[in-house]
Amino acid sequence: MLQVSESTRMWEHAKTSAEHGDVVWSPVKSLWYTAHLLIGFIGGALFFSWSALAVFIVLTGTTVCLGHSLGMHRRLIHKSYQCPLWLEQVFVYCGVLVGMAGPMGMVYQHDLRDWAQRKKHCHAFLRHGESFLTDAWYQLHCELKLDDPPVLKIEPRIRDNRVYQFMEATWMQQQLPLALILFVLGGLPWVVWGISARITISLTGHWMVGYFAHNKGELDWHIDDVAVQGYNVPFVGVLTMGESWHNNHHAYPESARLGIKTDQVDPGWWVLSVLIKLRLVWNAKLPDDLVSRGTEVSPQATASHFNYL
Numbered sequence: 149m150l151q152v153s154e155s156t157r158m159w160e161h162a163k164t165s166a167e168h169g170d171v172v173w174s175p176v177k178s179l180w181y182t183a184h185l186l187i188g189f190i191g192g193a194l195f196f197s198w199s200a201l202a203v204f205i206v207l208t209g210t211t212v213c214l215g216h217s218l219g220m221h222r223r224l225i226h227k228s229y230q231c232p233l234w235l236e237q238v239f240v241y242c243g244v245l246v247g248m249a250g251p252m253g254m255v256y257q258h259d260l261r262d263w264a265q266r267k268k269h270c271h272a273f274l275r276h277g278e279s280f281l282t283d284a285w286y287q288l289h290c291e292l293k294l295d296d297p298p299v300l301k302i303e304p305r306i307r308d309n310r311v312y313q314f315m316e317a318t319w320m321q322q323q324l325p326l327a328l329i330l331f332v333l334g335g336l337p338w339v340v341w342g343i344s345a346r347i348t349i350s351l352t353g354h355w356m357v358g359y360f361a362h363n364k365g366e367l368d369w370h371i372d373d374v375a376v377q378g379y380n381v382p383f384v385g386v387l388t389m390g391e392s393w394h395n396n397h398h399a400y401p402e403s404a405r406l407g408i409k410t411d412q413v414d415p416g417w418w419v420l421s422v423l424i425k426l427r428l429v430w431n432a433k434l435p436d437d438l439v440s441r442g443t444e445v446s447p448q449a450t451a452s453h454f455n456y457l
């Protein structure tokens with residue numbers, strides 16, 4: 149008999165466990181990462197140009213902000229704001245271009261971690277619990293095979309959407325149209341920097357922020373009886389488009405705003421604020437609308453420090 153867990157997409161059997169399983173090498177994930185790493189480093193040095201570097205910066209910022217953060221994470225996974233379907237699909241497509249997974253794969257990876265981290269105990273893979281280098285090997289080259297995994301049930305709105313099904317089936321190939329455009333506009337330097345160097349930095353950065361955000365940083369809220377706390381990692385607030393305020397995210401997972409205090413920079417929220425003014429985004433949820441999962445541990449973390457636009 150299946151029972152829904154606290155995460156509405158994860159369903160559990162009586163034997164389901166977040167703790168027991170094996171970490172195994174994932175050939176596709178590992179080769180995908182290693183190929184872009186080698187092309188990005190070697191090709192990046194051989195084909196450096198200032199315009200290629202500019203393309204790398206603009207494309208990385210756009211895909212991480214609009215795609216990974218606003219499209220995949222804040223909208224598709226957490227439904228933290230509402231917008232027209234066409235805009236959601238544009239954002240999710242930008243998220244596919246990050247080169248991490250398709251829409252369903254991203255929902256699965258995220259919700260499995262979210263589900264596991266709220267248990268009393270979970271496998272080290274799911275809480276970034278090993279050393280820095282072991283965790284790099286785990287997250288960038290391996291996958292976890294749980295002995296008794298939960299069952300993911302994605303809502304029909306996403307699961308049956310033909311556009312998302314297409315993106316899921318072709319997420320790796322989706323680099324090709326962009327690569328072609330870059331080649332026509334700027335030749336090989338733009339392709340190497342705009343595709344492989346960008347994917348390498350995005351995947352490496354995502355792992356590294358995940359590692360620190362579950363091991364050390366600032367803690368304003370503490371959640372009892374869970375396998376791991378999320379920490380705020382302030383120095384990468386801008387680079388992660390606000391995603392590094394992970395202690396806030398563990399306390400308020402459905403909040404559209406991640407940097408919720410005055411000094412917590414959240415570029416993703418800045419973009420959402422503009423879209424709200426343009427009436428392309430509405431019903432953005434904020435911590436005041438939600439019940440915190442944690443208890444406040446910092447005297448500064450009071451509602452008066454929130455600075456909503």
Ligand SMILES: [Zn+2]
Binds near residue numbers: 265362378394398
């Ligand atoms: Zn987390």
Ligand SMILES: [Zn+2]
Binds near residue numbers: 221225226397401
């Ligand atoms: Zn999340």
